[in-house]
Amino acid sequence: MQSGPIQPVPKAPVEPKQRPVLFEVFGEIWSVQARLGQGGSASVFQVSSGRGSSTAAVKEFQAQPRGGDYAFHKERRVLEDIQGHKNIVTLYGVFTQHSALGPATRCLLLELLDVSVSSLLLRTTATNSLRLQQGHSLWLVQHCARDVLEALSSLHREGYVHADLKPRNVLWSADDQCFKLIDFGLSFKEGNQDVKYIQTDGYRAPEAELQNSLALAGVELDSHCTAAVDLWSLAIILLELYSGNRLKDTVHSPQWQEDSGAVIDQMFSSKTETHTAIPVSHLRDLIKSMLVKSPQQRCSADKALLSPFFSVPFAPHIEELMLLPSPVLRLLNLIEDKHLHNEEEYEDILEDMKEECQKYGSVVSLLIPKENPGKGQVFVEYSSSSDAKEAQKLLTGRTFDGRFVVATFYPLRAYRRGYLYQTLQ
Incomplete structure (x- = not known):
């Protein structure tokens, strides 16, 4: 479940079923730190254990007047059936x-996750108007695409x-360094669809649009939607990440209805890209394969994972590394080149940085490269993402030897492999 800025629990009297202050979970009291979301059938809260050492998410379902708790039992059944997948x-x-x-x-007591793809879209465009044209990096698009496709492959x-x-239903996990799927309230077994109205407007496949229209008109359905609807939705998400624009109006436009492929071509041709055209064309072709109108001819998750788009390494935007939490911090604007080649000064800086960074959490390792890539940058691996998040919050804007510190997160796997990105600006 998604986390975010912790909001204080109001002290004024509130109706417990609307905003509970405490949950008793398996005999232990957990306190509510924030409301993360509210839907038609349930609310989601960020909670911490009485000892304060554990955090999680609680999805509380509204009591059903006639009993049965259908929504709760349905989501529980799906999650129990598909447990164990990292995405x-x-x-x-x-x-x-x-x-x-x-x-x-x-x-439901659930894993607490971090920023959603929806927040990434909103926050990036808000902090940098140029992102309206540029969208996110191919690194993030590829990361999200692979993680969600692997989840869908297992689900299907x-x-x-x-x-x-x-x-909103694709969230980043700081601990596992990947995107994960949430919210299975509309999920169903293929061939046994028990939900008439599926998918959200803007991400709804053509066959689901038709089914919803027929259901609204009271027409009895003689066919059900298939797993292909999920691929359509993912393609729209990837197109939004790449373009930096919400596409709800676009997918309802006459131009899209007449020739969606031409609209996609135009979106790709109008976007300035720092990478060569070949990997961009791989992404375009992958998205097109998932937006085929016929569900029978639409690309499956397993086939999509074989796309050559996933064979090309990319670098992230610096803003993305500020938004995606990780156990590793990268500190910029700290060290001058002249200090790197004086061994005595270099060792003193290492000790000073270790001492400073240990104030915010348990430091596993610290690296200051003397040459590019990463020359003069400080990489700090904490024992947990929560320590790194606290350190990032407290270090950003601090001064060190008269220099203002810029602290971003850094991908854990890349750091451990010694792969230091030359990030895109």
């Missing part, structure tokens, strides 16, 4: 929340359709 949110357990002031509610092999893939 799908982890279900820790289920419990019942009792209240003296209202009916008992059913809850188990016979499930997610049926509500959108930017």
Whole structure:
């Protein structure tokens, strides 16, 4: 589940079923730190254990007047069936929340995740107007595409359709350094669709649009949607990440309805890109293969993972490394070149940086390259992403020897492999 800036729990009296202050989870009291989201059937909260050493997300389902708790049982069943995949949110357990002031509610205790793709789209365009034209880097698009496709491949092999893939339902995991799928409230077994209205407007496949229209008109359905609807949704998400624009109006436009391929070609040709044309064309072809109108001819998740787009290494934008938490921090604007080649000064700087960084958490390793790539940058690996997030918040804007510190996160796997990106500006 998504995390974000922690909001204080209001002290004014509130209705417990609307904003609980405490949850009793398996005999332990967990306090609410923030409300992360609210939907038609459930609310999601960030919670911490009584000892304060653990954090998680609680999805509390509204009590059903007639009983049955259908939404709770459905999502629980799906998550229990597909547990264990690194790109799908982890279900820790289920419990019942009792209240003296209202009916008992059913809850899921879930892994706490970080920033959503929706937030990445909003925050990047808000902090840099140029992103409206440029969108995100091919590194992030590739990372998101591969992670979600691997999740869908596993989900589809188990016979499930997610049926509500959108930017809000794809979240970054700081601990696992990958994107994960959440919210399986509309999911169903292929061939046994028990939900009439699926997918969110703007990410809805043509066959789902037709099905929804027929259902609204009271027409009995004689066919069901398939896993192909998920590929359509993912393609729109990737196109939004690449272009930097929300595409709800675009996919409803006459031009898109007449020839979506031409619209996609125009979007790619109008975007200035620092990479060569070949990997960009691989991404364009991958997206087109997932936006074929006929679900029978649309690319599957397994086939999409074979795209040559995934064989090319890319570098991230610096803004992306500020938004995607990791156990590794990269500190910029700290060290002058002259200090790197004086061994005594270099050792003193290493010791000073270790001492400073250990104030914010347990430091596993610290690296200051003397040559490019990464020359003069300070890479600090903390024992946990939570330590790194605290350090990033407190170090950014600090001065060190008269220099203002810029602290970004850095991909853990790249750091451990010694791969130091020359990030895109």
